[in-house]
Amino acid sequence: MSKQKGSLSIHSENIFPIIKKWLYSDQDIFIRELVSNGCDAITKVKRLDTFGEADLSGETNFYVKVVLDKTARTLKFIDNGIGMTDDEVKKYINQIAFSGAEDFLNTYKDKGDKDQIIGHFGLGFYSAFMVADRVDIDTLSFKKEAEAVKWSCDGGTEFEMEKGDKLDRGTEITLHLGEEGEDFLNEYTVRSTIEKYCSFMPYPIFFDVADKEPEKDKEGNIVVEEPKPLNDIEPLYLKQPNSCKDEDYKEFYRSTFKDFKEPLFWIHLNMDYPFNLKGILYFPKLNTGFDTLEGQIKLYNNQVFIANNIKEVIPEFLLLLKGVIDCPDLPLNVSRSFLQNDGSVRKISDYITKKVADKLNQLFKSERQQYEKFWDDISPFVKFGSLKDEKFYKKVDSIILYKTINNKYTTVEEYLSGLEGKLENQVYYVTDKIQQSQYIKLIKENNLDAVILDHHIDSAFISYVEAQKDNLSFKRVDSDIAELIKDKEAIEGEEDKNQTEGLLSIFKKALNREDLKVKLESLKSDDVAGMIILSENSRRMQDMMKMYSMNGMDMGAIPSEETLVLNKKHPLISYLINNNEEGSDKANMIAQQVYDLAMISHRTLSPDDMSSFIKRSNEIMKHLIS
Template structure:
């Protein structure tokens, strides 16, 4: 063929600035696009060979090779796929945005099943101009008697095309890296980018640095090593679940997520109808509360990495997990980086949610004891899912567990059944088992257990459960004094009113707290002098305001809702009741100590209050020996 020059057939002379600045948000995406195209080219020629329309002469060592030359400032992408004739170069390269893959599928769609073609969009090749000042194509078609073609373009609207020198079927694309491609002169950058986007592509991908000094042994001899592909051409998620071992699942997890702590369990997704979706979702072991935001689900399209944590496909609550999902049917836009708005993605999301719920139910029913061992790790995820997704909640409602202060795991129905006759549709809970131990002990003495709800999500979770089960009410152990703890008080109402007024006066003076609220009760236990209670509604409101920083929240913006409950049966309270008309140092000391001890069972003391408490405790002990 004679040398030919011409203009690219495009609808806008600004196509390259658009590609560089808008179409692809990340410059490293060009590596994904060019390797994807190379894999497509191999898939096409394999298909033609299977149909008897291409004769490969036994050359079926299909592979993609990437070669970096830092001296020449070039990056090559080489495949032994279908190649192109000069007419195909004119059609698929010179006419920007004409999709070669799409055209190929239309031609062969009625000739039986066809391997998935990765590249749906003709613009993928042009991503090379994000980093290259000049791009060259050297290609030879699979067709008998085909002539090689060489094409080059400097990123403008002009190209040159002439006879090529390639002697083997396939395509070699050479990028002459410019200032925007400086980063990709690094061996590490190119290698890690290939691993990021192409870890599961269907043909071996080899990478080498042309001008790198060869490794030598101690005698100066060059060490020859067999090249290793950077990718896994048949990733575990593409296999049938029945063909995978536990060790393979764990190894895939370690390799994919660089996490050497074993996952708790996993779900293998394998669906062919009504859409094609495969993948593995892992439930990781959570070391701390903050690990719950570290999930990562990698989304693939025909073994090509698209992005992490795409919320249109993956339900938000599942983003707490780690996993791989591959869906060739995703309705991607032209850059393959974003999903088009489509009801189809909602169906995928619903399917994944259902499979996760089914797995959890299966684990619960097949071995509750084992499920309970997982509960502490998976409960934040399940609670978050219950809040975010009604369908998920409906499926797992019956397996929601609550851990009691006795280290037992119960459903809400089991909890209520256990306390029949003692509690009326009421669930007591602790947010800090150590801090609230006194309240727990008092309830336990009367046959009532509390459940532990100490995760940051629990406040929202119990509100959600109360909304769903409108006859259930959660109460923190320090929100009121259960009727179970009280004795019948023989004091008449008028006398009790006077006692409360007198005791309140003592505590207001001793504590210098004008808003001090006092409640007198006869408790069955004589070991407790005083307790702080804060109504459930008031505390939840304050916690919500604090969490969302509503109205520039500060603790002083609300009047105190705390109530000091004093036990009339305790000797210290009896002493105060008998000396309310006196003003002595001892009376103040007792009132202050009773109050601080009650607060300590409710929440930590403020620094100054703690210092005063320690000093006062020492003073009281001195008085005991003086």
């Protein structure tokens, strides 16, 4: 073949600036594209061998090799695949956007589809010009009597093409790295990029540094190590679930995510119809603040890494998990990095959601004890999923657990059935077992239970559940529960009204609080002098306004809706009722202490109020010894 020069046949002006600045979002994508092309080339020649159109003579040693030469400033991509003739170079390289993979598939689409062709668009090769000032191709076709071809281009629209000197089948692409490719003269950068994009590609991928000093042992002898591929050509997710052991799943999790905490459990996805999807989703141990949770779901297309956490395919709430999903049917755009709008994407997302819900239901029904052990870790995920996806919520509604103050786990239905008619569709809950201990004690004394909702997703979650279940309400234990704990045998009369007014006057003056609300009750227990109650609606309104304020929104002053319930049976309250000492030091001290003790069980005192409380408590103890 005589030396030829020519211009690339392109369908738009200035194609290289477009490739560099627009087509590929990440510069390191070129490694993925060139390695993928090498794998495609091997798949093609293997398929032709199967059809009897190529003769590999039983060859099994297929590979893609990446070689870095820092001295020469080159990065080579070598495969022993199908190779190209001079006509194929003209067709697939010189005519940009004419897809070799697409043309090959059209030719052989009716002859079996065991091995997928990775490339679809024919532009992957040109991603090399994002980092290279010049690219050379040395290739030799599998065809008998084919001549080697050498092709070279400096990133413009001009190329040179001549007879090459390559002796073995396959293709060698040499990138002469320019200023924009400086980062890829670093061994670690190249290795980590190969591992990032090519971990599960179907043929061994080797990496070598040409000008690296050889390793030596203590005696000074050169150590020769057997080359090891950087990838796993048969990743676990492609295997049949019934052939995988628990330890296989755990090892795959450790190696893929570099997480040495064992996952709680996993879901092996394996679907062939109506779309092809395989993968493994892991439930990691969460147990942390919700806003710090971040999972990692790696999306692959025919074993080629596309991106992490693509929300079009992976529902947002599932991004709290870790996993690998490989879907050859994904409708990717030309850069193989972003999804096109397509109805099948929604179906894939729905399928993944359904499989997760099915797994949770299976665990609940067949392994309830184990499910309860997992619950504290997975509850934020399940609740977040319920808030984000109503279909998911309906699938898991009956298996959502709540931990109780008695360290048991219950569903809403189980909780309500245990009330035995004491309450009508009300679920009591606590947000802080220590601070709300007084209310918990009262709940237990009335043979009731309460659930613990101490995660900051719980506020939004219970409001959502109430909206889904019209006849259900959640009440925090410091809500208006006077009806529950008061002595119903006590008879209220005109005297109680007068006593309430007297106590209100004493407490307003002692606390200097004209807005104070006071209620006098005969409670079942005489251990409690006073308690703060707040209607559930008022408390949620306050929480919402606080949240807006924390986000920088001025919601104005938060009105106080708390009511101080005083226990008529308690000696301190009886003393204030029977001794008209309004304004005295003693009355003031009792009123202030009763109020602060009630408030401590309701919420945290301000720094000034806490200082006053401690000082007053010391004064009271001095009176005891005087």
